[in-house]
Amino acid sequence: MTADILIQVLVSGLLIGLIYALVAVGLTLIFGVMDIVNFAHGEFLMLGMYASFWAFVLFAIDPIVALPMTALLLFAVGVIVYQTVIRRILKAPMLSQIFATFGLMILLRGLAQFFWKPDHRLIPHSLVSGNIALGPVQFGLPQFVAALGAIGVTGALWVFLHRTRLGTALEATAIDREAATLMGIDGQKMFALAWGIGAACAGLAGGLIATFFPIFPEVGANFILIAFVVVVLGGFGSITGAFLAGIIVGLIEVLGGFLVGPEYKTAIVLSLLLIVLLVRPRGLLGKA
Amino acid sequence: MTTMTQTRKAAAAAGLLALAALLPLAVTEPSQQNFLILILMGAQLGVAWNIVGGYAGQVSLGHAVFYGIGAYASTMLLLTLGLSPWIGAPVGGLVAVLFALAMGWPCFRLKGHYFAMATIAVAEIVQVLVTNSDLLEGAVGLTLPMDRGGLGWLIFLSKLPYYYVALGLLVLTVLASWAIERSHIGYYFRAIKDEPEAARALGVSLTRYKLIALSVSAFLTALGGSFYAQKEMFIDPGSVLATSVSIKIALIAILGGVGRLLGPVLGAVILITIEEYSRTLFGSTGSGTDMIIYATMIILVAVFSPSGVLGLLGDLRRHLPGGGRTAAEPGKMEARP
Amino acid sequence: MNTAPLLAVDGLGKAFQGLVANRDISFTVHHGEIIGLIGPNGAGKTTLFNCLAGFHTPTSGRIAFEGRDVTGSTPEAAAALGIARTFQIVRIFQSMSALENVMVGAMLRNKRVAAARERAEAELSFVGLSHRAAVPAGDLTVSEQKRLEVARALATEPKLILLDEVMAGLNPTEVREASALVHRIHLRGIASIIVEHVMEGIMPIAHRMLVLDYGAKIADGTPAEIAENPAVIAAYLGE
Numbered sequence: 001m002t003a004d005i006l007i008q009v010l011v012s013g014l015l016i017g018l019i020y021a022l023v024a025v026g027l028t029l030i031f032g033v034m035d036i037v038n039f040a041h042g043e044f045l046m047l048g049m050y051a052s053f054w055a056f057v058l059f060a061i062d063p064i065v066a067l068p069m070t071a072l073l074l075f076a077v078g079v080i081v082y083q084t085v086i087r088r089i090l091k092a093p094m095l096s097q098i099f100a101t102f103g104l105m106i107l108l109r110g111l112a113q114f115f116w117k118p119d120h121r122l123i124p125h126s127l128v129s130g131n132i133a134l135g136p137v138q139f140g141l142p143q144f145v146a147a148l149g150a151i152g153v154t155g156a157l158w159v160f161l162h163r164t165r166l167g168t169a170l171e172a173t174a175i176d177r178e179a180a181t182l183m184g185i186d187g188q189k190m191f192a193l194a195w196g197i198g199a200a201c202a203g204l205a206g207g208l209i210a211t212f213f214p215i216f217p218e219v220g221a222n223f224i225l226i227a228f229v230v231v232v233l234g235g236f237g238s239i240t241g242a243f244l245a246g247i248i249v250g251l252i253e254v255l256g257g258f259l260v261g262p263e264y265k266t267a268i269v270l271s272l273l274l275i276v277l278l279v280r281p282r283g284l285l286g287k288a
Numbered sequence: 289m290t291t292m293t294q295t296r297k298a299a300a301a302a303g304l305l306a307l308a309a310l311l312p313l314a315v316t317e318p319s320q321q322n323f324l325i326l327i328l329m330g331a332q333l334g335v336a337w338n339i340v341g342g343y344a345g346q347v348s349l350g351h352a353v354f355y356g357i358g359a360y361a362s363t364m365l366l367l368t369l370g371l372s373p374w375i376g377a378p379v380g381g382l383v384a385v386l387f388a389l390a391m392g393w394p395c396f397r398l399k400g401h402y403f404a405m406a407t408i409a410v411a412e413i414v415q416v417l418v419t420n421s422d423l424l425e426g427a428v429g430l431t432l433p434m435d436r437g438g439l440g441w442l443i444f445l446s447k448l449p450y451y452y453v454a455l456g457l458l459v460l461t462v463l464a465s466w467a468i469e470r471s472h473i474g475y476y477f478r479a480i481k482d483e484p485e486a487a488r489a490l491g492v493s494l495t496r497y498k499l500i501a502l503s504v505s506a507f508l509t510a511l512g513g514s515f516y517a518q519k520e521m522f523i524d525p526g527s528v529l530a531t532s533v534s535i536k537i538a539l540i541a542i543l544g545g546v547g548r549l550l551g552p553v554l555g556a557v558i559l560i561t562i563e564e565y566s567r568t569l570f571g572s573t574g575s576g577t578d579m580i581i582y583a584t585m586i587i588l589v590a591v592f593s594p595s596g597v598l599g600l601l602g603d604l605r606r607h608l609p610g611g612g613r614t615a616a617e618p619g620k621m622e623a624r625p
Numbered sequence: 626m627n628t629a630p631l632l633a634v635d636g637l638g639k640a641f642q643g644l645v646a647n648r649d650i651s652f653t654v655h656h657g658e659i660i661g662l663i664g665p666n667g668a669g670k671t672t673l674f675n676c677l678a679g680f681h682t683p684t685s686g687r688i689a690f691e692g693r694d695v696t697g698s699t700p701e702a703a704a705a706l707g708i709a710r711t712f713q714i715v716r717i718f719q720s721m722s723a724l725e726n727v728m729v730g731a732m733l734r735n736k737r738v739a740a741a742r743e744r745a746e747a748e749l750s751f752v753g754l755s756h757r758a759a760v761p762a763g764d765l766t767v768s769e770q771k772r773l774e775v776a777r778a779l780a781t782e783p784k785l786i787l788l789d790e791v792m793a794g795l796n797p798t799e800v801r802e803a804s805a806l807v808h809r810i811h812l813r814g815i816a817s818i819i820v821e822h823v824m825e826g827i828m829p830i831a832h833r834m835l836v837l838d839y840g841a842k843i844a845d846g847t848p849a850e851i852a853e854n855p856a857v858i859a860a861y862l863g864e
Binding site: 037085088089092094095096097098099100102103104105106107109110111112113114118217221225228232261263264266267270271273274277278281 | 400404406412413417419539576578582585586589590591
Binding site: 470471472475476478479481482483485486487488489490491492493547 | 678680699700701704705709710712716717718719720721725728729730732733736737738741777778781
């Protein structure tokens with residue numbers, strides 16, 4: 001009996017953790033490449049959810065089918081944000097950098113509220129609606145598909161960064177900006193690319209989450225803090241670290257909620273953030 | 289020369305204060321008086337935040353925790369022990385200082401982004417704990433008793449007395465900030481913000497002075513929280529402990545100009561005005577226009593003028609023909625006596 | 626006269642994750658002495674400075690200042706004891722005027738702003754920057770910023786000042802001025818240790834020279850002795 005419940009809890013934690021990982025990889029990528037913390041990352045996710053929502057409502061395109069479009073759209077958003085705002089604050093004091101992405105966060109929330117109302121919206125049914133029962137363990141098909149998608153996207157990102165020319169150039173920029181520039185890598189282009197990919201990852205996460213989570217202008221707030229925890233735990237800039245940390249955070253959240261009470265799960269995850277920051281600020285796999 | 293600018297500054301300050309004191313004579317409509325009170329409250333919080341976030345350069349995005357401590361402490365002391373907020377508010381301030389010390393001691397080892405994140409986390413954790421606390425009535429919130437009133441209990445039927453209490457609190461906060469700015473502590477704060485390692489080499493203990501900055505800021509923020517409770521007669525975690533409160537406090541200072549004495553006052557005037565007018569112009573509270581306008585301003589400030597709108601005004605004046613550095617610009621050089 | 630050494634370093638070593646930056650360094654500095662600290666790039670000069678000024682905790686050995694063990698003290702404690710320093714890459718307070726930069730240093734001994742201002746004005750005049758007092762520190766030239774750091778360090782009323790490459794990048798006239806400044810610091814009774822690559826700036830004024838190579842002290846003597854020391858010549862010629 002209790003073993004069944006435990007397995008159920010672990011499976012839920014694993015599924016949600018993989019989604020956290022997907023939200024966090026984009027954030028950690030941007031930080032790794034240019035040492036900027038994007039406070040607006042949750043809003044990229046929110047835009048991804050709305051993109052799926054409107055594709056569904058206006059054109060009857062299923063969120064899963066719309067994923068490539070969502071990714072492209074958010075890639076564009078990321079590049080535009082980089083070109084209009086971030087490019088100008090690369091050398092600014094840290095305070096200005098915090099304020100800039102922070103302002104973006106509020107701007108995107110405000111725009112969403114203005115155009116799409118603060119209402120909670122739901123995509124009533126999609127290709128992946130339904131539940132799966134494996135013996136005593138039950139879980140939602142959308143969560144399962146989202147977790148699979150998270151694995152796929154994170155894996156693809158890893159392959160891109162380690163096995164392609166462009167990806168390696170991006171990694172090189174992350175490791176040593178100046179050396180990369182000397183080797184003929186266009187830093188500006190790499191930064192824009194990082195923002196594009198980072199935003200696209202958040203957008204994909206949004207598209208996957210939209211199949212089972214309510215959509216509203218401030219939905220990003222639910223994920224950004226957890227994404228921070230994942231990034232910090234995994235080690236700033238580490239994709240593999242974020243992937244592992246996402247799973248750990250998901251498990252801790254669900255287990256903690258199960259043992260202590262669901263109302264405390266945010267507090268538990270954030271305590272984890274504090275502990276990691278204080279005990280091992282470079283996280284599991286971060287650079288020293 | 290210095291005495292000249294000093295006299296002129298004192299005269300300007302006295303004039304500003306007199307104007308603020310007389311303003312309710314012209315603005316008699318209660319809702320408009322309430323609007324003015326909101327500006328004073330925002331300004332007070334911004335000035336308090338500025339001490340640690342502006343002068344000392346330690347960006348806190350968790351100030352709601354001190355605000356909430358002030359609000360809950362004075363309210364609980366009133367409800368359980370029947371203590372007047374004249375006692376409850378300073379006690380709340382002291383509790384906030386203790387909390388600031390406990391939180392700052394470990395967190396100040398973190399730099400920049402990490403410190404900001406840690407402050408968000410701390411505030412969110414406290415919000416969850418209070419929301420689930422039976423003692424503090426959790427999500428239901430606390431209502432102040434209606435059976436007493438007057439100056440002794442800081443509970444009034446009209447808006448006007450609240451206006452003057454808020455003004456007094458703002459003046460107190462500005463004076464505290466001003467005293468810090470011109471003492472060695474103010475110099476140390478700016479040294480820590482500019483070049484922490486060099487400051488250490490000159491004998492400045494980073495931890496001690498960051499803790500001083502956070503404690504003073506926390507105390508004053510808690511007083512603001514107590515005032516909020518007295519004015520609204522009701523508090524709950526969502527209204528005094530939410531991250532949105534922290535963000536608003538920081539925004540006021542950032543918008544007006546960090547590290548400048550009256551920057552946050554200007555920031556409050558701008559932010560609260562935008563908030564109120566977009567509300568009346570566009571109807572419903574959730575239109576988002578206020579957010580769009582002030583977010584745009586923040587991004588512009590971050591990109592073009594890290595010293596806020598006040599800094600932007602100073603730059604403009606310097607670039608205007610005939611507006612040389614002799615003008616009473618709020619520039620770096622004249623901010624000090 | 627006080628004949629006990631001001632600073633006594635005994636067997637000092639510092640390693641970073643296995644990488645040895647300083648090994649078994651011993652020397653003494655007397656009150657008012659000018660010590661030149663030279664050595665090829667990466668010889669461990671800045672690491673030694675960081676150990677003396679409390680920025681690094683040595684992995685082995687002892688540092689005694691005025692007979693008191695100060696090994697592993699914090700930078701702020703070192704400053705309070707009377708060890709001041711400048712930085713190889715200048716670290717001035719950008720948001721302040723030149724005068725205010727020095728005032729921060731003066732506040733170590735006197736927290737009153739007016740008193741700190743007086744003291745700072747005196748130090749600015751000592752380094753020849755009085756005419757630039759009101760200028761934002763960031764607008765000073767690099768050579769002026771280096772002198773500003775010296776003034777700021779002197780304002781803490783040190784007994785020992787650690788000068789990290791204050792002559793680098795200066796033209797010959799400025800190097801002579803800098804040498805004269807170091808000599809005037811000596812006349813005030815303040816000892817100095819000077820890391821320097823500019824030999825013509827340091828050789829004429831140093832009482833003693835310390836030479837580091839691969840983290841170890843290879844020579845210790847008068848400038849004339851050092852100039853003829855085969856180990857030093859070998860180190861500089863790269864064997």
